[in-house]
Amino acid sequence: METGPGDAGPVVIALDVGGTGMKCALVRPDGSVVHAERHPTGAERGPDAVVDTILDVADGLAGKARADGHTPRAVGIAVPGVIDEAAGMAVWSANVGFRDVPLRDLAVARLGLPTALGHDVRAGGLAEARLGAGRGTAHVLFVAIGTGIAAAHVVDGSAAVGAHGAAGEIGHILVRPCGPRCGCGRTGCLEAMASAAAIGRRYAELAGVPGSTAAQVAERAVAGEELAREVWTSAVEALADGLATGQALFDVQAIVLGGGLVRAGRHLLDPLRSALRERMTFHREPRLVAATLGDEAGCLGAALLALDALENR
Amino acid sequence: METGPGDAGPVVIALDVGGTGMKCALVRPDGSVVHAERHPTGAERGPDAVVDTILDVADGLAGKARADGHTPRAVGIAVPGVIDEAAGMAVWSANVGFRDVPLRDLAVARLGLPTALGHDVRAGGLAEARLGAGRGTAHVLFVAIGTGIAAAHVVDGSAAVGAHGAAGEIGHILVRPCGPRCGCGRTGCLEAMASAAAIGRRYAELAGVPGSTAAQVAERAVAGEELAREVWTSAVEALADGLATGQALFDVQAIVLGGGLVRAGRHLLDPLRSALRERMTFHREPRLVAATLGDEAGCLGAALLALDALENR
Incomplete structure (x- = not known):
């Protein structure tokens, strides 16, 4: 200009x-x-x-x-x-x-x-890929995990839009056929298992503590509370399944995690990285990093x- | 030239x-x-x-x-x-x-x-998108179902390659966490449930008829044999889950099915189209068509x- x-x-x-x-x-x-x-x-x-x-x-x-x-x-x-x-x-x-x-x-x-x-x-995703955690990386999958879960596949600095503006709906891929019902009407979607909202809701149900948040579940899991650990781990496993599906289809160099859930920091990233690694067979393992632009x-x-x-x- | x-x-x-x-x-x-x-x-x-x-x-x-x-x-x-x-x-x-x-x-x-x-x-996929069943369609997902299952996402006549040449491995996305073991080493991959090889193998096991092929299973299912119908239907359901995941991530206008399994014609396409339609909630339903270039x-x-x-x- x-x-x-x-x-x-x-x-x-x-x-x-x-x-x-x-x-x-x-x-x-x-x-x-x-x-x-x-x-x-x-x-x-x-x-x-x-x-x-x-x-x-x-x-x-x-x-x-x-x-x-x-x-x-x-x-x-x-x-x-x-x-x-x-x-x-x-x-x-x-x-x-x-x-x-x-x-x-x-x-x-x-x-x-x-x-x-x-x-x-x-x-x-565009901003994270070009200016944030994905800077310098040609193939990036940005996954935002908050109330819902959605993704952006960014290649060479441009994000895939899809034919009808609806690409990247990774929150609504099936990961648990017998899992909880999702807001979209289907059962077993990634979002219903692993969004911040789903984690809080699941713990609230099992522990009988209404209004629990994912941040509280993460804290309690770190503190060694068994039920919180179970809920956290099952969400991490579901997320790893979803990210492995993304990697099988997109074959990126880096997966950048954004949204509220990533505030759990290494309590999310460390176990998620291990679980993702277990799932990589023929795939090349992508770098798994937290978003940096908040x-x-x-x-x-x-x-x-x-x-x-x-x-x- | x-x-x-x-x-x-x-x-x-x-x-x-x-x-x-x-x-x-x-x-x-x-x-x-x-x-x-x-x-x-x-x-x-x-x-x-x-x-x-x-x-x-x-x-x-x-x-x-x-x-x-x-x-x-x-x-x-x-x-x-x-x-x-x-x-x-x-x-x-x-x-x-x-x-x-x-x-x-x-x-x-x-x-x-x-x-x-x-x-x-x-x-x-490139050929089907530009010269075959996807001709005139900008966003196409080509899925080849034979011994294995793999896909090509073609946008504006060019196929996504991925960062390491491994994009489109739709055969190795999780659809059944408790499903059969896949050749890749994981369990529950789409390919282990719904490839032509998996369908033949599954029927062979259950019916005690070694060497059964997917084509035979399709024929017997059409003829009304209960076991063949069960095997065929569970493969179709798994395929629908895999294609719905593809649609959630790619948002295409048409899914073109190729490979040996598509020789089953409408015995594959009709139930698969219905099962895919059930899974479309927020997504736009893609056209589901057979490849034309063989x-x-x-x-x-x-x-x-x-x-x-x-x-x-």
Whole structure:
């Protein structure tokens, strides 16, 4: 991007829209953040109000950029759910109430800037692969484990989208045919066995402690509590099965784990690495590492989508 | 490719090397076959002899092309196993005894023509996606079900290779944690449940009829034999689980089934389509169709690799 004389330089406007909050930033072409802010999504107000907030926040960021001597050049917006990136359409997003919202065109109309719309986990994977734990690695599988589980397969810095914007749904692959029922309606999905929510729920049921969280289960397992260890281990084994399936199909160099569960650190990574290694027969074992960008990955990924959109114009 | 005056036109030399035989052809840039021949691989003679045969056959085809007024422009060779396509190296192939054979460079040295080396199932998938059942479809998953099970994910006419040439190993994803042991050493792999070999073996065990084949099981199931129906149905259910996992991760428009098992026709496709449909929750259901190029897919795919290599020079 060109820089005018006396200019503080070009930036892109990046928004990562989640069910509760939006992470927003002004980002330079090299990926450095010059300004960041957060706003509540207010999904309970309905989709139209959320769209208005997104556009207001993006417009505000454009103003902030100009006031600081920057030139805003493009907008990147990451949203959860099923996202048709080619059409710039938020097809379906339960968390923010979107159904067929042409968010890209709405942003172009409001801000007059080229805009890219992307999927939040794919944006996060893009950022981890290019700027975070996968930096310098051509074939990366990013797996976000939180309330749900989803993945992004990133090759040479670009994330697979699929034919209908639904690629990477590793949370809904079968790992335990006789396992618990999943939110998707099937039984035995990886997400129903090994998401942070599933781990907390499973322990709560077995221990009779309502409201247990995966973090508590991890702590208790480390402290030697037998039931917590059982629940933790069965989740780790299921995760290893899911990651081994991913490796069999994608053959990556590195698997980067993000999302809330990875805060358990080596209590997750060490046993998971061992369990994954056991499952590698003909496969090459991938490096298994924790994400390094934390909850800013999605916002940085949105910035990368905006920068890529500029480059491909 | 340019055509000289009085010339019958340019062709590429294509070889699909299997454990027992090689399918070979001269193929025009439009994918049409001007000449085809088959040769035994003779794998029992050891890898050096197989390499000599491959080079002799390719050289013979170049001579045949010239004799018929064609100009041979490039060579494409498809081989089973782990293939490093970028390095042109047959890394490991149990069926033909290869270990780290630099087949591409050997062919270049012998024939003096640009040469592409590829994986047999990926080559087959490429051909089915571009010339066969997936023609006109941007996102295709080709799944070959025979003695083993393997897949090729083809997007916009190019097949995913993976970081180490090992992508698409759908035969070795877990579908039945308590299932039979697989050749790879793990238990419950799709291949151990649903390959043609596994179906024949399972029926042979349960019925006490050694040497049963999947084709016989399919026939007996159609004729109403209870045990055959059970074996067939459990294989179809396992296949549906494997394909649903593929769809969750890849999000394709069409799944093309190839390999020997697809000769069962609608006795495979009809129940498999129903079982796959049951498993589609948030996913878009892919078209499920039989391959149309038969056992020539690998050879045509080798020709496409050769043509692509010319184009990318």
